[in-house]
Amino acid sequence: MFSNLSAGALGLPLVHTTAIDLAAAHGFGGVDPDPEYFRSLGSTGAVAEHAAEVRERGLEWGMAGLPVPLDAPAARFREALVDLPAALELLQAAGVTRVGTWIRPMHDSLDHRQNWRLHAGRLSLVAELLADAGLRLGLEYIGPKTFWSTERFPFIHGLREARELIADSGATNVGLILDSYHWYTAGESAEDLAGLTDADIVSVDINDARDDRERDEQQDLDRRLPYATGVIDLAGFMAAVHTAGYTGPVKVEPFMKELAEQPVDEVLADISARLDRAVAGE
Incomplete structure (x- = not known):
């Protein structure tokens, strides 16, 4: 595995080329791709050249966002499918192999069964298109009860059901985005991760939680940097990921606005060190 600079996840307003420079300078192993920047290059050939330059700097691509909202109204979903091939062409030219999205863990009008059918069908369709472009899709379940309990019908918000949905879709190129924060707020343990393989995991996020709230009081967008509080058993989580x-x-995806107010080099030096600790399994 490798440490990855995801400027957007850190809330840092970095242009793509600057993110690449900073990732290399601070010892990250990878950096997130930027489809908008790829489009600005004008051709798949130029995108491939850019990707080769990134690799020459010792960086791998992290994960791009899936440009198709799985739970969108039908018309919007169809429009996104029409636009998808052009986006996939650029990602394929760049050598990007991972895209990801999250599962909205509740719905106001669709009950669990209806929402499941919607997601399983759309997931199967989208995964087939991604497979043709050599891409894997990561699904992230959202754990905080303060979020999934806010609408009439709760939906997937834990590891077991996320894996069941993937299996039900029949797709072989779909796996998990494992986030330590959602793993913790879902009440899961290292034992729940036993048996996972590299084929089951598309991306990993590490975060810590506030130490002045109980598990069911944690807020999705109010997290802490990994190893900051010790509330989340990151050693156990990462040991399972290593296994x-x-x-x-x-x-790292902490949703901490104050990071953008600090000197960027100081922030990235700190984030890089925390990720190195996780990757090393310390």
């Missing part, structure tokens, strides 16, 4: 033989990106 799975995971080879992909590991990033």
Whole structure:
């Protein structure tokens, strides 16, 4: 596995080329791709050249966002499918192999069964298109009860159901985005991760939680940097990820606005060190 700079996940307003420079300078192993920047290059050939330059700097690609909202109204979903091939062409030219999205863990009008059918069908369709472009899709379940309990019908918000949905879709190129924060708020343990393999995991996020709230009081967008409080058993979480033989990106996604107010080099030096600790399994 490798440490990955995801500027967007850190809330840092960095242009793509600056993110690449900073990732290399601070010893990250990878950096998130930027499809908008790829489009600005004008051709797949130029995108491939850019990707080669990134690799020459010792960096791998992290994960791009899936440009298709799985739970969108039908018309919007169809529009996104029409635009998807052009986006996939650029990602394929760049050598990007991972895209990801999150599962909205509740719905106001669709009950669990209806929402499941919607997601399983759309997931199967989208995964087939991604497979043709050599891409894997990561799904992230959202754990905080303060979020999934806010609408009439709770939906997937834990590891077991996320894996069941993937299996039900029949797709072989779909796996998990494992986030330590959601793993913790879902009440899961290292034992729940036993048996996972590299094929089951597309990306990994590490975060810590506030130490002045109980698990069911934690807020999705109010997290702490990994190893900051010790509320989340990151040693156990990462040990399970290591046991799975995971080879992909590991990033930090804390939703802390104050990071953008600090000197960027200081922030990235700190984030890089925390990720190195996780990747090393310390």
